[in-house]
Amino acid sequence: MPIYEQSYREYDGELRHKYRWVIIIQQELRVLIKSKFFLMMMLFAMLHVILRLLQVTAYDVIAQDPNSPLALAFSQIADFAVDNLLFFDFIRIQSPVVFLVVLFAGSGMICNDFNNNLVDVYFAKPITWRDYAIGKIGTLVLIGLVLTAVPGIILVGVHNMLLPGLETVKESWVWIPAILGFSLVIILPCVTAVLASSALIKSKNFAAISIFMLLMANSAFGATLAGVLRNPNYFVWAFPLTINRLGQVMFKDTRLIFQTHWMWSLAIVAVVTGVSTLIVCMKIRRAEVA
Amino acid sequence: MTGGFVDYLIDIKDLEVHYGSFHALKGVDLQINGGAVGLLGPNGAGKSTLMKTILGFNRPSNGTVNILGYTMPEHALEVRQRLGYMPEREVVSPNISAVSFLTYCGQLLGMSRVDARERCHEVLNYVGLEENRYRNTETYSTGMLQRLKLAQALIHDPQVLLLDEPTNGLDPDSRLEMLDLVRDLAVTRKVTVLLSSHLLPDIQYVCDYIVIINEGDMVKQGNVEELTEKHDKQYEVRVRDNKSQYMDRVVEAGFQCGEMKNGNLWVSQPNGENPQALFEIAKHCDTQVRHFHPSRQTLSEVFMHAVGKDS
Numbered sequence: 227m228p229i230y231e232q233s234y235r236e237y238d239g240e241l242r243h244k245y246r247w248v249i250i251i252q253q254e255l256r257v258l259i260k261s262k263f264f265l266m267m268m269l270f271a272m273l274h275v276i277l278r279l280l281q282v283t284a285y286d287v288i289a290q291d292p293n294s295p296l297a298l299a300f301s302q303i304a305d306f307a308v309d310n311l312l313f314f315d316f317i318r319i320q321s322p323v324v325f326l327v328v329l330f331a332g333s334g335m336i337c338n339d340f341n342n343n344l345v346d347v348y349f350a351k352p353i354t355w356r357d358y359a360i361g362k363i364g365t366l367v368l369i370g371l372v373l374t375a376v377p378g379i380i381l382v383g384v385h386n387m388l389l390p391g392l393e394t395v396k397e398s399w400v401w402i403p404a405i406l407g408f409s410l411v412i413i414l415p416c417v418t419a420v421l422a423s424s425a426l427i428k429s430k431n432f433a434a435i436s437i438f439m440l441l442m443a444n445s446a447f448g449a450t451l452a453g454v455l456r457n458p459n460y461f462v463w464a465f466p467l468t469i470n471r472l473g474q475v476m477f478k479d480t481r482l483i484f485q486t487h488w489m490w491s492l493a494i495v496a497v498v499t500g501v502s503t504l505i506v507c508m509k510i511r512r513a514e515v516a
Numbered sequence: 517m518t519g520g521f522v523d524y525l526i527d528i529k530d531l532e533v534h535y536g537s538f539h540a541l542k543g544v545d546l547q548i549n550g551g552a553v554g555l556l557g558p559n560g561a562g563k564s565t566l567m568k569t570i571l572g573f574n575r576p577s578n579g580t581v582n583i584l585g586y587t588m589p590e591h592a593l594e595v596r597q598r599l600g601y602m603p604e605r606e607v608v609s610p611n612i613s614a615v616s617f618l619t620y621c622g623q624l625l626g627m628s629r630v631d632a633r634e635r636c637h638e639v640l641n642y643v644g645l646e647e648n649r650y651r652n653t654e655t656y657s658t659g660m661l662q663r664l665k666l667a668q669a670l671i672h673d674p675q676v677l678l679l680d681e682p683t684n685g686l687d688p689d690s691r692l693e694m695l696d697l698v699r700d701l702a703v704t705r706k707v708t709v710l711l712s713s714h715l716l717p718d719i720q721y722v723c724d725y726i727v728i729i730n731e732g733d734m735v736k737q738g739n740v741e742e743l744t745e746k747h748d749k750q751y752e753v754r755v756r757d758n759k760s761q762y763m764d765r766v767v768e769a770g771f772q773c774g775e776m777k778n779g780n781l782w783v784s785q786p787n788g789e790n791p792q793a794l795f796e797i798a799k800h801c802d803t804q805v806r807h808f809h810p811s812r813q814t815l816s817e818v819f820m821h822a823v824g825k826d827s
Contacts, residue, residue, distance in 0.1 A: 235638065239627060240628075241672065242626045242628075246626075249624055250624075252623075257612060260611060338610065343607045344609060346601075346603040346605070347603060347607055350599070351596055351597075351621065351625050352592075352596040352624070352625065352626065353593075354593070515575060515589075
């Protein structure tokens, strides 16, 4: 008889109940980080962050120094100043990258679990459809924030640290809620729509292509409507532009493309996010409770 | 009722489940208090539906389901924490190893990551996947995936284990190994096992109590011994030689007689006759009775009778 049986014993450890969605987020991130393509996309997205970091540093260190020979040259460059528009442009330019990263990470998130029959296994554990949905949505929102709000807020912090005194803090703290708000306006509809597509379509590739085509078609529709009817206000129906409109409101940007009230843009974003979330929740709930 | 002392680990009364207009379970009553229980029935009989109702996936339209003292589906989370479920369909977790997958399952059950990691190694050893634990599960064979499914059901040392067709797609060797594992769990580890299958030998190999379901109805249940009861005045006989002569003489003596698939004879004793006569006849035929046993119904006969296919 062996002195030690290398087999499983009775488990007498504690089984905790709370926050199972955190486990789901951790696991999804672990799986994503193993993908080289995902890491490359994230690194590519960080190039923009590095460029903006250089811009902030150059503006605060060189352009603000009257003795620097480069100060005059830098002050001549358009859009070089560190102001609300810099952060608006930073997040706006990040938005296509966020869309592509979320598309890659999220298009298979639900359909793969269904195709591989993992849903039965997961829901046989003490998790609810809410845990599952929050876990999936939370993962993608977190990735989106890492690409937009987190570097945005870091840039605000760097800007304040490089300049003496607290005057800039008073001026720039209002950018932080704007950065967070604009990031969420970009991320939430994008994440929920991609997950809804993944819940409705069985193939990861088709789910990704469907959302991509839908966005292209929507943009074309808005632009065509505005062109044919000779009224730029119809651009509100082009989803990327309607999001842009909300960003302009948050960052007090006056370079408006169309004059439709921003509440309409907010309503469109809310409807897209709400309907997509509803689809995701219904589909997942049906897997847990037939 | 919530936990505490319970009369039955699984206590189901008058359970009815509908899928839209389809009546999937029709008034099922089932009480289980340990051991290995076989859920037997043809495809589409309602076995998986019953298991999913025990897990709280299906909402009963009538009746009560109490698992480990918890009413379902209200206390589904408490029950799922104490239950292990091995689904019928193939489960693959792409891009990750068995260790990662099981650790994740353990964490979903509420274990700390360290506990789950330690436990997953133990369970993988137990199911025989220790050599392949770090391989991507996508590269696993069907047999290995079945073992992985069993491992994820065992990770938290459940009180009750629900196994839905655990030998599906396995070759004969793997099938026997899987059945040995399940039997060991029930006998040695004292885990209550509810094993669903349409394969009679699997059920007979593992279970000591059998429930037969057909078209949503529970048509028969009982111990294997009770179900395969002895036939009244019917015997299984094997003679050394002169079998045909012996059969002729037995029939002449007023018995009914026939040959079974295994070469033995079944002999039915008419009223008023004494089975001692069968030995006398053997003596006259210059042969010896080598096997004489009151004949039993096979499980197959019981099953066919229960599902109404015993023409």
